[in-house]
Amino acid sequence: GQNIDQPTEMTATEGAIVQINCTYQTSGFNGLFWYQQHAGEAPTFLSYNVLDGLEEKGRFSSFLSRSKGYSYLLLKELQMKDSASYLCAVRDGPGSYIPTFGRGTSLIVHP
Amino acid sequence: DAGITQSPRHKVTETGTPVTLRCHQTENHRYMYWYRQDPGHGLRLIHYSYGVKDTDKGEVSDGYSVSRSKTEDFLLTLESATSSQTSVYFCAISELGTANTGELFFGEGSRLTVL
Numbered sequence: 462g463q464n465i466d467q468p469t470e471m472t473a474t475e476g477a478i479v480q481i482n483c484t485y486q487t488s489g490f491n492g493l494f495w496y497q498q499h500a501g502e503a504p505t506f507l508s509y510n511v512l513d514g515l516e517e518k519g520r521f522s523s524f525l526s527r528s529k530g531y532s533y534l535l536l537k538e539l540q541m542k543d544s545a546s547y548l549c550a551v552r553d554g555p556g557s558y559i560p561t562f563g564r565g566t567s568l569i570v571h572p
Numbered sequence: 573d574a575g576i577t578q579s580p581r582h583k584v585t586e587t588g589t590p591v592t593l594r595c596h597q598t599e600n601h602r603y604m605y606w607y608r609q610d611p612g613h614g615l616r617l618i619h620y621s622y623g624v625k626d627t628d629k630g631e632v633s634d635g636y637s638v639s640r641s642k643t644e645d646f647l648l649t650l651e652s653a654t655s656s657q658t659s660v661y662f663c664a665i666s667e668l669g670t671a672n673t674g675e676l677f678f679g680e681g682s683r684l685t686v687l
Contacts, residue, residue: 492673492674494673494675494676496676502680502681503662503678503679503680503681504615504662504676504678505678506675506676506677509673509675511673548614548615550615550676552674558603558622558666558668558674559605559617559620559630560676561617562607562614562615562616563614564612564613564614565614
């Protein structure tokens with residue numbers, strides 16, 4: 462089985478930087494995803510990590526440490542529109558294509 | 573955006589009635605999934621498909637069945653709806669290959685209320 466942990470809720474100020482952590486315990490590993498989900502909408506893909514290190518994509522970056530079972534999503538220059546849930550999802554095992562999702566982190570950005 | 577649509581988008585039904593949700597894609601992706609999303613639980617996999625007529629159970633499959641007779645359509649059926657199946661249901665698709673990471677593309681969701 463899989464265990465994926467994320468904080469339930471975080472708050473931050475517009476213009477600041479926030480880091481959302483995800484820890485996982487899986488029998489194997491075949492990639493980690495971050496998705497963004499605005500209230501009442503579908504999740505949308507943000508980032509993918511399969512090797513250790515940092516992946517940067519504009520204001521968003523995602524980091525992975527496979528040995529520690531740890532990832533984080535870093536959001537810079539926060540905007541009000543970044544208020545959303547952020548979902549961490551992990552694929553386990555070689556050849557696995559099905560991700561298991563954490564419960565998500567609700568981020569509230571204040572003016 | 574991936575071409576994926578769900579129908580109906582909203583449905584209210586009574587306990588014990590059958591319900592079918594439809595997912596239609598125009599991307600010719602091989603893999604299709606049905607998830608449900610509930611407060612405090614996140615997204616949980618109900619069933620998935622890895623090809624026409626090839627389906628398998630996810631972690632919360634009890635009370636649900638699926639069918640995939642064509643690449644583009646994946647149907648989720650609740651044979652006899654219960655109040656515990658009140659939820660938001662998301663269909664998703666993915667493809668694997670050297671050009672992509674296998675990320676999921678989600679439909680807009682179907683909100684089901686069972687009274």
